[in-house]
Amino acid sequence: MRFTVVGAGAIGRLWGYKLSLQHQVHFWTRSQIQKLTFSFHPVEPETTSQTACFPANQQELLQHSDCVLITVKAFQVQQAILDIRPFLRPGAPVVIMHNGMGSQDSALAQLPDNPVIYATTAQAAFRPTEQELKHTGLGQTWMGALNDAGTHHEHLAELFDQALAPCQWHSDIYNPLWQKLAINCSINPLTAIHQCRNGELAHDKYSEELATICNEVAQVTSAEGYPTSGNELKALTDKVIKATSNNFSSMNQDICQKRTTEIDYITGYLIARAKAHRIEVPANTRLWQQIKQLEQKYNDQ
Numbered sequence: 492m493r494f495t496v497v498g499a500g501a502i503g504r505l506w507g508y509k510l511s512l513q514h515q516v517h518f519w520t521r522s523q524i525q526k527l528t529f530s531f532h533p534v535e536p537e538t539t540s541q542t543a544c545f546p547a548n549q550q551e552l553l554q555h556s557d558c559v560l561i562t563v564k565a566f567q568v569q570q571a572i573l574d575i576r577p578f579l580r581p582g583a584p585v586v587i588m589h590n591g592m593g594s595q596d597s598a599l600a601q602l603p604d605n606p607v608i609y610a611t612t613a614q615a616a617f618r619p620t621e622q623e624l625k626h627t628g629l630g631q632t633w634m635g636a637l638n639d640a641g642t643h644h645e646h647l648a649e650l651f652d653q654a655l656a657p658c659q660w661h662s663d664i665y666n667p668l669w670q671k672l673a674i675n676c677s678i679n680p681l682t683a684i685h686q687c688r689n690g691e692l693a694h695d696k697y698s699e700e701l702a703t704i705c706n707e708v709a710q711v712t713s714a715e716g717y718p719t720s721g722n723e724l725k726a727l728t729d730k731v732i733k734a735t736s737n738n739f740s741s742m743n744q745d746i747c748q749k750r751t752t753e754i755d756y757i758t759g760y761l762i763a764r765a766k767a768h769r770i771e772v773p774a775n776t777r778l779w780q781q782i783k784q785l786e787q788k789y790n791d792q
């Protein structure tokens with residue numbers, strides 16, 4: 492199959508590289524480069540690194556793509572769709588994968604002629620330099636349709652699973668999206684504020700705060716139609732903290748590198764939905780304010 496991966500961040504490169512072992516892959520990026528080259532460092536330390544080179548930003552390759560995978564940040568999705576839409580083949584499935592929620596309605600409105608599929612992944616990757624991609628952790632990927640046309644593309648989950656397992660299809664993608672939102676609401680702001688690795692949150696001193704965050708998220712998630720409890724989400728979060736203990740969360744990396752974070756699509760989305768259900772979420776609101784203040788500091792510079 493022919494894929495275009497939109498976005499050359501860590502997750503885009505990871506999926507692009509893995510898909511390219513069985514398929515043709517082309518990248519679409521913000522810069523006008525014609526080729527994207529990087530070394531890929533596999534998750535198993537004993538395995539040797541590979542150099543990968545891909546064609547980039549070629550309109551004909553986008554036009555002939557059988558599937559487009561968008562991996563930009565949540566706040567860049569709308570612009571990315573505007574950029575690719577003139578070259579997108581009607582009927583080509585578009586898979587959108589990012590942290591957080593809130594881009595779905597506009598993506599659906601922007602892509603009336605394409606199957607729209609959302610994906611969420613717990614795979615972890617890191618770009619130590621512009622020319623390197625390190626696969627830092629394995630994790631579950633979920634995929635599911637957002638519109639009727641998308642429901643005919645369940646086979647894509649199998650194909651992604653062959654590239655980088657485990658990947659499964661979910662008949663209601665909002666369910667795994669809410670679970671991932673809970674994990675990101677708990678881990679991302681705290682690790683960005685305290686500038687620590689995910690694993691440090693396993694320390695007793697964070698236990699109460701994590702439980703409070705999870706309780707608030709559980710109330711909102713349940714009100715959205717996905718019943719859960721604070722204890723359940725805390726157990727899930729603890730599991731991810733353990734599994735990714737060595738990682739720096741994406742929000743921690745964004746704050747360190749003075750980039751815009753996805754806070755408005757993670758905690759901000761939770762706060763908006765809480766408001767709609769008249770649920771108080773003071774702990775999450777405080778975290779949102781703290782991250783906005785950190786961003787403000789470097790935006791003012």
Ligand code: KPL
Binds near residue numbers: 615735
């Ligand atoms: O998704 C993540 C992120 O960093 O954005 C987690 C699961 C927290 C792993 O670091």
